[in-house]
Amino acid sequence: MVKPAGDGVQLLYTSIVMMSLSWVMVISRVAVRRWIKAFGVDDWLMISGLMIYSVTCSLCIVCSYYGAGQYRKDLSASDVMQGTKLFFIAEFFYASCTVPIKSSICVTLLRIADPRRRFVWTIWSIIIATTATSVIFIVAIANICHPITTLWGETTTGTCNPIINSTVSFLFSAVSILTDWSLAILPAVLLWNIQMKPKVKISVAVILGLAAFASCATIVRLRYLTLYNNQAEFLLSTGKIGLWSIIEEGIGIIAGSIPALRPLLNLPLFGRSTVGSGSHGRLDDGSGAFRSAPSQNIINDRRHQHSVKMETYLTAAGENGGNRHRGSEDADSEKHILKETQVSVTAEQS
Numbered sequence: 001m002v003k004p005a006g007d008g009v010q011l012l013y014t015s016i017v018m019m020s021l022s023w024v025m026v027i028s029r030v031a032v033r034r035w036i037k038a039f040g041v042d043d044w045l046m047i048s049g050l051m052i053y054s055v056t057c058s059l060c061i062v063c064s065y066y067g068a069g070q071y072r073k074d075l076s077a078s079d080v081m082q083g084t085k086l087f088f089i090a091e092f093f094y095a096s097c098t099v100p101i102k103s104s105i106c107v108t109l110l111r112i113a114d115p116r117r118r119f120v121w122t123i124w125s126i127i128i129a130t131t132a133t134s135v136i137f138i139v140a141i142a143n144i145c146h147p148i149t150t151l152w153g154e155t156t157t158g159t160c161n162p163i164i165n166s167t168v169s170f171l172f173s174a175v176s177i178l179t180d181w182s183l184a185i186l187p188a189v190l191l192w193n194i195q196m197k198p199k200v201k202i203s204v205a206v207i208l209g210l211a212a213f214a215s216c217a218t219i220v221r222l223r224y225l226t227l228y229n230n231q232a233e234f235l236l237s238t239g240k241i242g243l244w245s246i247i248e249e250g251i252g253i254i255a256g257s258i259p260a261l262r263p264l265l266n267l268p269l270f271g272r273s274t275v276g277s278g279s280h281g282r283l284d285d286g287s288g289a290f291r292s293a294p295s296q297n298i299i300n301d302r303r304h305q306h307s308v309k310m311e312t313y314l315t316a317a318g319e320n321g322g323n324r325h326r327g328s329e330d331a332d333s334e335k336h337i338l339k340e341t342q343v344s345v346t347a348e349q350s
Contacts, residue, residue: 002079007069007239011060014243018250019057026050029257036263045104046256052097053249059090060242069239072232077153080235084152087238088141094245095137098176101252102130105183108259112190119190126179133175140168151234165228169241173222176248177215184212213255217248 004012026046033039060068066083067075075083106123113119144165145151150158221244227237 001065002067002070002075004064004068005070005074007236007243008064008067009069011068011239011243011246012064015057015060015064015246018246019054022050022053022250022253025254025257025261029260032261032263040107042104042107043260045100045107046253049097049100049104049249049253052093052100053253056090056093056097056249057246059086059093060246063087063090063238063242067235068242069236071236075235081152081154083235083238087235087242088148088151090242091141092138094249095134095141095172097249098252099131099134101249101256102179102183103127105252105256108256109183109186109190112187116190119186122182122186126182129175130179133172137168137172140164151231160231162229162231162234166225169225169228170222173218173225176218180212180215180218184215214248214252217244217251220244221248 029046030039030043033043063083063086066086067079068083068087072080106127109123110120113123141164142148144162145158145160147155147158149155150160221241224237224240224244227241228234230237
């Protein structure tokens, strides 16, 4: 093992920070979803993504102590062998991690798009494309060398084709960018005709579309993929490529968990309540949708009206009781008035 240097230092600290933030966000997500009793498939998918992502980050952290981001001439043969093997394994977990993360975001969008079949098929197409690309990436990476031990030097008689690594990585990144932007645009399209206040609609669309930020890291990562072509300096390429791979999927987990935390905005800590002028007498259910609720002024007006009716009815009843000469028709009217008063009071109490 060697002291992290060069790009390995950035890879080390970025992996630690992104993994820590991802755990905080997913734990918060799970707590909120349990609190509102809405734990679902998308939450399980995000937890699965976090587990795989944690393995990826852990492997990158260890790789930084075996020469990741450093030139071969500065490392021993054993460090090069171990570092190459660990990063090769990390590539499998990187490709696998994308599937549950994006599937979690897609399942969340499916709840909104359920009645509209064209959007449902679009979302399922994103899931299928992401899964298929991950499988292609894993199969291609597994066949870079024959036998694969040639990649890290255990076997010296095999053959390798490092071009496969960069080619399939470009394909994987291109599909990732396409799906990221699709997931960013879909929320705005889905919420276009939803009955919401414009400000709320925009905020929900932005929150759901935060996954697009992950594509920024993917775009930056593209420029370093050609470093794979130089097999002799494989560990040097792992510094930059590993760094932006960790950032890409970390942003995906964080951005995908933020929408689930929206119910926290209704807590008194943030100065919001379920009924108030900000929502114009509507109750927020935590998902961005609002339902009608009577304002306090309306309730007070109704109570006042019922009080006036009670006084009127009781006065009329007293006058009717004082006039003994009234006939059976007035007695029936009195009973009707008292019955209506009782029903009004019972309804108000309820």
